[in-house]
Amino acid sequence: MTGVVAFTSFTRDDLPRALTLARGLAAHCPDWARVAVLVDQPAPGEDESWREAFDLVLGAEALYGEDWRPFVFAHEAFEARAAVKGRALAKILADGAQKVFFFSPDIAIFHDLSDLEQRLDAASILLTPHQSEPNLSAPAIAENEARTQRYGVYNLGFFGVCNDAAGMAFARWYAGRLEEGCYDDPQAGLYLDQKCADLTPALFDRVDILRDPGCNVACWNLSRRRVEIARDGAIVINGDAPLKFYQFAEVDDPMWIDRAAGRQLAPYELGAYYERACAASGAPAARGWAYARFDGGAPIARAARRLWRRDRELGARFADPFAEGPRSFRAYLQASRPELL
Numbered sequence: 001m002t003g004v005v006a007f008t009s010f011t012r013d014d015l016p017r018a019l020t021l022a023r024g025l026a027a028h029c030p031d032w033a034r035v036a037v038l039v040d041q042p043a044p045g046e047d048e049s050w051r052e053a054f055d056l057v058l059g060a061e062a063l064y065g066e067d068w069r070p071f072v073f074a075h076e077a078f079e080a081r082a083a084v085k086g087r088a089l090a091k092i093l094a095d096g097a098q099k100v101f102f103f104s105p106d107i108a109i110f111h112d113l114s115d116l117e118q119r120l121d122a123a124s125i126l127l128t129p130h131q132s133e134p135n136l137s138a139p140a141i142a143e144n145e146a147r148t149q150r151y152g153v154y155n156l157g158f159f160g161v162c163n164d165a166a167g168m169a170f171a172r173w174y175a176g177r178l179e180e181g182c183y184d185d186p187q188a189g190l191y192l193d194q195k196c197a198d199l200t201p202a203l204f205d206r207v208d209i210l211r212d213p214g215c216n217v218a219c220w221n222l223s224r225r226r227v228e229i230a231r232d233g234a235i236v237i238n239g240d241a242p243l244k245f246y247q248f249a250e251v252d253d254p255m256w257i258d259r260a261a262g263r264q265l266a267p268y269e270l271g272a273y274y275e276r277a278c279a280a281s282g283a284p285a286a287r288g289w290a291y292a293r294f295d296g297g298a299p300i301a302r303a304a305r306r307l308w309r310r311d312r313e314l315g316a317r318f319a320d321p322f323a324e325g326p327r328s329f330r331a332y333l334q335a336s337r338p339e340l341l
Contacts, residue, residue: 039060127154131221314332317332
């Protein structure tokens, strides 16, 4: 796949958001190819027509082969969605894409993004920081800047990579880091894929930091971005920058939105629009993640996943951690660590 590619990664329960993203890309960036990375399994008899919104659907399992089930067992669903991004990026670049953009499935596109494509003419890697201006009030500093230091300087819900030497070097490094440490574990210095990106400008050449206030607007930067919706429907940020894309990461958390939006009303209107768009997406009903349970149907506790990824000897003893039976990982937990079931 050549030219410009936009990809996203998601589970089937994320489909309403992923389809909203895909349709926004089709409307505003029609020349870009759209690639989906499905971190899930199809349900028997389920409607698969959603695939038509994408030019290509990659199964995450195909990116890992026989390593997939042990790898995905170590992750919660939201961790797995991020963990596959590195291998997917490397594959898309290896398949010939000239420029690749990642968008989280909870992003909605509101404007033409050709300027982002042009920025990769002069850069190899494009990142957006969580904070692009200093916060002014003590609550905003605590809420935004302190959280940024804990969870990562750059928001990896969006990034761009050019298919050149620096871009390929970044892709290989990024994929390698996600193989070993794409977890929600801030005390260990990890938060999904974001903390490793803090090193990107130091490790790689031609890194461009995108500070356009209309790009990647979200709850963590609303303290410095004023959103206005004109009577003609135009949406602008800070008076004159068009809203290009908005990440609805906390749309289900009213308290977070209240703290972030302050006296602004437009973010609530955008949230209501986004919920309507997702409801009208035509996605199949949510059914739960395929990898949330052992093969026999019992749910997998987060503590069991953490034990699996910490203890390398378990991987050598149990080739497929999802399996059932007397010599399975689940049987080991029943006998030795029943508190983890």
